[in-house]
Amino acid sequence: MVMTAALPEGITVFERGWLSANNVLFHGDGETTLIDSGYCTHAEQSLELVSRALKGRPLDQLINTHLHSDHCGGNAELQLYYPLMETRIPPGLEQQVRNWDPVALTYAPTGQQCPRFNISSVIEPGKEIALGNSSWQIHGSPGHDPHSVILFEPRSRALISGDSLWxxxxxxxxxxxxxxxxxxxxxxxxxxxxxxxxxxxxxxxGKVFTHVSQSLAAARRRLEIFRHDPLKHASHAAKVLLKFKLLELQRSHLTALTHWAEATPYFNLVHARFFCDVEKSTWITQLAADLVRSGAARREGAYLQNR
Ligand SMILES: [Zn+2]
Known part of the structure; x- marks a missing residue:
């Protein structure tokens, strides 16, 4: 849990890992709000963190910056516990959530899980929303996800950036x-x-930070590298998806993990588009070896262990 002096009062950030996104809880004056709910396998832990900090107050509102499984995987659990809570998402995938379309919502193609949840309404970029006792601007932030939003409070100049800037x-x-x-x-x-x-x-x-210009410069450098070498970005993306699965499983037989990837549509798409000159199973084995080389995983005999 991080309490940063630079943050407006009444906000607590639960810094999670990479499987679950961070959660931002507004529990001061006004309605209580949570931004993002983490991955589903951590849903109980998310609920525990929130309910403990709220000390018996109900959670009035849940907002998702975007609908990736690591940001809204805890929605269903929170809705069970707080049945009167409003759940609000960015526009763009409203119907896909209402009709629950796991393909359009990317859970099926990426081989990730997300229990079905309900929504009350959407939050509109260009408008403002009351969080705690402040008014926060809603801005569309396409790129990582076409429908994602970031939230900005001009008085404290605090920004909730989702996955648009780390x-x-x-x-x-x-x-x-x-x-x-x-x-x-x-x-x-x-x-x-x-x-x-x-x-x-x-x-x-990751952690709350204040050296924003430094982070922006680093992000732009990274973007330039990807822009000049889209294969590098594609390879990075495939490794991120493989590592995400390993984060979920913690430990997997290497054969089981590569079979999972071979059967997962997103790996097929990336392979077909960018790496079809290499045989698919060889490519996936290379991705796993890269995770070991970079220290993101450890090889233990026939098993791959998350690190
Ligand atoms: Zn995301």
Whole structure:
């Protein structure tokens, strides 16, 4: 749990890992709100963190910055515990959530899990929303995800950045993998963040940070590398998806993990688009070996252990 002096009063950030996104809880004056709910296998822990901090108060509102499984996987559990809570998402996938379409919501293609949840309404970029006793601006932040939003409070200059900006980088640019140009959207979102001039950033993953210009510069350098070498981005993305599965499983037989990846549509898509000159199972085995080489996993005999 992180309490940062630079944050407005009444906000607590639960810094999670990479399987679950961070959760931002508004529990001061006004309605209580949680931003993002983590991954489903951590749902009980998320609920525990929230209910303990609320000390018996109900959670009035849940908002998702975007609908990746690590940001809304705890929604269903929170809705069970707080039946009167309003759940609000960015526009763009409202019908897909109401009809529950796990393909359009990316859970099926990425081989990730997300229990079905309900929504009350959408939050509109360009408008403001009351969080605690402050008014926060809602900005669209396409790039990592076309429908994601960031939230900005001009008095404290606090920014909730989701996966659009982390201390060291930003989330995988999924549309680029699917053949739609989105690197320029990431650049636009980084420009938007710079124009807001945040004093403190609460990212979707990693710690709260204040050296924003440094992080923006690092993100732009990273974007340039990907822009000049989209294969590098595609390979990075596939490793992120494989590592995410390993985070969920913690330990897996290497054969089982590679079979899982071979049967997961997103790996097929990335392989077919970028790496079809290498046999698919060889490519996936190389990805796993790269995770070991970079220290993201450890090889223990026939098993791969998360690190
Ligand atoms: Zn994301």
């Amino acid at each position: 201390e060291n980088g930003f989330g995988v640019i999924f549309q680029e993998l699917e053949g739609e140009r989105a690197f320029y959207e990431v650049a636009g979102t980084l420009d938007l963040i710079e124009s807001l001039d945040p004093a403190v950033v609460i990212p979707g993953h």
